[in-house]
Amino acid sequence: MTNFNEIPNRRNNSNSIKWQFYPKDVLPMWVADMEFPAPKPILRALHKAVDHGVLGYEMPSRALQETAASRMDKLYRWKVKPEAVVAVTGIVNGFSVAVRIACTPKKGVLMQTPVYNEFHEVKNNIGIPLLEAPLIKHVTGNILSYEIDWDIFEKQVKKAGMFLLCNPHNPLGIIFSRKDLLKMAELCIRNNVLIVSDEIHSELIMGDNKFSPLAKLSAEIAKHTITLISPSKTFNVAGLFCGFAIITDKELRERFEKEVNHLRMHVGSLGLIAAQAAFSGACDGWLKELLRYLTDNRDFLVEYVTEYMPQVRLTIPDATYLCWLDFTQTKIVGSPYEFFLKNAKVAASEGKIFGESGEGHIRLNFGTSRKLLEQGLEQMRKALH
Ligand SMILES: Cc1ncc(COP(=O)(O)O)c(C=O)c1O
Numbered sequence: 001m002t003n004f005n006e007i008p009n010r011r012n013n014s015n016s017i018k019w020q021f022y023p024k025d026v027l028p029m030w031v032a033d034m035e036f037p038a039p040k041p042i043l044r045a046l047h048k049a050v051d052h053g054v055l056g057y058e059m060p061s062r063a064l065q066e067t068a069a070s071r072m073d074k075l076y077r078w079k080v081k082p083e084a085v086v087a088v089t090g091i092v093n094g095f096s097v098a099v100r101i102a103c104t105p106k107k108g109v110l111m112q113t114p115v116y117n118e119f120h121e122v123k124n125n126i127g128i129p130l131l132e133a134p135l136i137k138h139v140t141g142n143i144l145s146y147e148i149d150w151d152i153f154e155k156q157v158k159k160a161g162m163f164l165l166c167n168p169h170n171p172l173g174i175i176f177s178r179k180d181l182l183k184m185a186e187l188c189i190r191n192n193v194l195i196v197s198d199e200i201h202s203e204l205i206m207g208d209n210k211f212s213p214l215a216k217l218s219a220e221i222a223k224h225t226i227t228l229i230s231p232s233k234t235f236n237v238a239g240l241f242c243g244f245a246i247i248t249d250k251e252l253r254e255r256f257e258k259e260v261n262h263l264r265m266h267v268g269s270l271g272l273i274a275a276q277a278a279f280s281g282a283c284d285g286w287l288k289e290l291l292r293y294l295t296d297n298r299d300f301l302v303e304y305v306t307e308y309m310p311q312v313r314l315t316i317p318d319a320t321y322l323c324w325l326d327f328t329q330t331k332i333v334g335s336p337y338e339f340f341l342k343n344a345k346v347a348a349s350e351g352k353i354f355g356e357s358g359e360g361h362i363r364l365n366f367g368t369s370r371k372l373l374e375q376g377l378e379q380m381r382k383a384l385h
Pocket of ligand 1: 089090091093116166170198200201230232238241242243
């Protein structure tokens with residue numbers, strides 16, 4: 001059994017962005033990595049490589065492609081050929097490459113806001129329009145839920161070269177339904193729009209929720225889709241920058257690979273080793289325990305906010321260790337992110353970086369020990385009152 005209550009100190013002797021960016025008296029609950037060490041099989045594989053001593057240039061092996069492909073079969077009964085799996089230097093790089101093959105100054109990138117801040121940055125990549133299809137917010141009691149505005153989606157998809165889907169969704173924690181996925185895909189295909197499905201959070205599933213990749217829905221959808229997966233969030237190895245693009249259509253894959261080669265993007269050797277161990281199945285026991293702990297953290301967070309800060313609205317994420325909180329009904333004037341940084345010494349993610357509709361909101365990372373989560377919430381509660 002892993003004791004997730006015990007976490008290493010990342011404040012000292014580390015280059016952690018999360019822990020080094022703010023002054024020492026601030027509790028960081030922002031960057032999307034967790035406070036837990038990676039599972040033992042990954043650490044053992046990395047130790048072995050370090051002990052070997054030679055850390056030269058390496059390339060993704062056939063065995064690694066096979067391991068990633070069999071993980072898709074094992075988890076979802078999704079059969080992909082090993083050659084459909086292309087290693088990338090992280091998921092942000094993966095979708096940034098895809099933008100280069102699918103978008104032009106006239107054909108933009110479509111996304112469902114509020115959404116992961118790096119999605120917004122792709123417009124600067126080659127100077128292309130960013131097309132937003134904001135999700136519609138609903139409130140029941142203090143619980144937030146979101147749904148697709150189909151009128152806007154249909155209008156925007158006509159102007160797009162690529163649809164960048166975030167499923168499960170960061171920061172809202174949504175797993176989109178099969179019905180919604182089919183409709184989104186159908187509209188994209190009809191309008192000749194490439195689908196890039198960022199599924200980096202797909203193994204961080206809370207409670208009894210289920211996930212299935214978009215491209216598994218039909219061969220026709222798979223043909224128009226680049227699926228992006230990675231061990232980085234699930235197994236907390238984000239700093240090793242190794243992810244995968246699964247591209248079943250040969251021609252599309254060749255166009256993607258050509259661009260990857262132009263940019264000379266090579267995955268680091270330790271990233272490849274970690275991915276092999278992560279997707280091999282050896283860490284699945286650890287993952288099961290992690291998901292139980294994270295689900296309890298999520299429930300603790302929702303109950304705490306509901307009881308002690310009832311005017312605050314929040315999501316109950318289906319997936320991810322990220323929660324989205326709405327402070328528009330509280331007495332906070334201006335940005336809640338700035339308010340809590342100053343008055344609670346808690347650093348959350350500023351809602352506005354996820355899109356305009358994120359104003360008055362923050363994203364809180366609960367991938368930490370229960371003790372630190374409670375401490376952060378306590379500090380926020382005191383500041384709010
Ligand atoms: C939806 C989403 N995609 C991609 C990333 C980052 O991926 P990478 O570090 O592999 O570039 C994140 C990290 O938070 C994310 O939430």
